[in-house]
Amino acid sequence: MSQDRTAVRERAEAVLRRLAGDHARLREDQWRAIEALVVDRRRVLCVQRTGWGKSAVYFVATALLREGNRHGPTVIVSPLLALMRNQVESAARAGIRARTINSANLDEWDEITAEIHAGAVDVLLISPERLNNPDFRDGVLPKLAATTGLLVVDEAHCVSDWGHDFRPDYRRLRTFLANLPERTPVLATTATANARVTQDVAEQLGDALVLRGTLDRESLRLGVLDLPSPAHRLAWLADHLDRLPGSGIVYTLTVAAATETADFLRGRGWSVASYTGQAEDADRRAAEQDLLDNKIKALVATSALGMGFDKPDLGFVVHLGAPPSPIAYYQQVGRAGRAVEHAEVLLLPGVEDAAIWRYFASLAFPPEEQVRAVLAALDTERPISTQALEPVVDLRRARLELMLKVLDVDGAVRRV
Known part of the structure; x- marks a missing residue:
């Protein structure tokens, strides 16, 4: 290992100890991921069992990239607000300043955006659904993509077609990835991806280092x-x-x-x-x-x-x-x-x-004739609300909103 990489590993181990305690040591694949992100500025896919320590990889990488504000904040796309709360608390233990943008803090969006531009935020956590919010998509996201120091895609199996019925908004990450500055490191993590999904996600990341561990849980x-x-x-x-x-x-x-x-x-x-x-x-x-x-x-x-x-x-x-x-x-x-x-x-x-x-599979997505009825009911010039559309096409709100979301992701309709 070169002298520079040795020094980076020593700093990485120090951050991990602040995060997880004096006993903590990096696993070899954790270090390989951090090295690829921080030193080589690569894209990495980590398929590792639950409890392996995927969050330690992106927190340590964030701390190293943010030293002296040399790089912009880490953006973590994560599927549940409950996970976001846990991660914000974990980050604070390592001296990492984390904020979230979500539907519950709309009045703080401008303040958080200003903090990001001032270099006062190390980690910004967002749900995939934020990528579909018009204000966020058109106002915040372009500026964020230009300044992101590290992009983390948590539960990355949802990027693959396996997860479309669960989180269609994950597919918008392709656009986010395409707009990142050259050599912006990207980390995708999941514990639940078979070989097909792993290959699919790696191809979408492009030239990614894949670190796949055992699924065995001895406990x-x-x-x-x-x-x-x-x-x-x-x-x-x-x-x-x-x-x-x-x-x-x-x-x-x-x-x-x-x-x-x-x-x-x-x-x-x-x-x-x-x-x-x-x-x-x-x-x-x-x-x-x-x-x-x-x-x-x-x-x-x-x-x-x-x-x-x-x-x-x-x-x-x-x-x-x-x-x-x-x-x-x-x-x-x-x-x-x-x-x-x-x-x-x-x-x-x-x-x-x-x-x-x-039964649940039958509810996942409406049949083709109902999809075509929705498209026919939409005017190309004048937007219509979901509430107004609901009685016209005879679909319950939840199914209608899921259909519109998938159609929006695929470019057939646009939420405004």
Whole structure:
């Protein structure tokens, strides 16, 4: 290793110790990623298991790039505000100044933009949905692309077609990438990408260093228990919850099942909370915090609690019903056993699981004739609101908005 690279590694190790404690040392692939970003100014794709330390890579790289304000701020595109809150707190421990731009702080956008131009922001975290906001897309994004010192794409599998039904706005990152100054380093990270998705994301990054590690998680003990009915599964869970270590997550496939399971367990004397996409944001935050503080035995959740929740000492994950894919399953069980030697993972599948998957798949995107009806209803000269469009095309708001978002990403319509 050259003298310059040795010095960079020593500074990187020092930042990591501020971030994670005096015991912390960079893994070899963490250093390879940091070296490629900071020294070689390359694009890097990290496909590494949950808990490997992907966030350490971009925080350390940010600290090194920002020394003396030599480079602009790091922009992190991350899918959940819950993850953003955790990351802002982590960054502060390493002396990194982080801000977020999101729908909850519209009145701070001008102030944050001014701080960025003044060099007072090291990390800006945004959700992919910001890329579709007209004010952000047309007013903030062009200036941001010109000054970005490092772009981080978290949960990068969503850039590939595997994730379009989950986060269509991720596809806008292609435009962001194209507008970055030459030799701006880019880091894409994910724990859940198969070989096809890895190749797809790497091709979209262009000339990327791919660092792919093992998916093995030695702390997890996986098991499957076949029981004849939902009632049997609920009864078994209530009778055996005390045998599961610490506190954990019970995943269900539907909102109704999450509510029913939480009510049943509370009726049996267990301290649990429910977490679904239909709950108020304040209630979801409170439920997350209760689990983080070990005030409850379990959080009964749908897939709304996925990427972004980080509890290192989570002791178990139970699935009442199988997730629709191995990737979804791996991602959810990856919440457990990050900082404990042993965690229990148990799957209780049901014969009804496949029917539930098919139902949700049927709702994912409207059929072609409805898409054409929406396009026909849109005037090329005068914009129309989603609310006004809804009764004209006979589509519920959520499905209509998803369709418009995908059509917008593909250039067929434009949100104004």
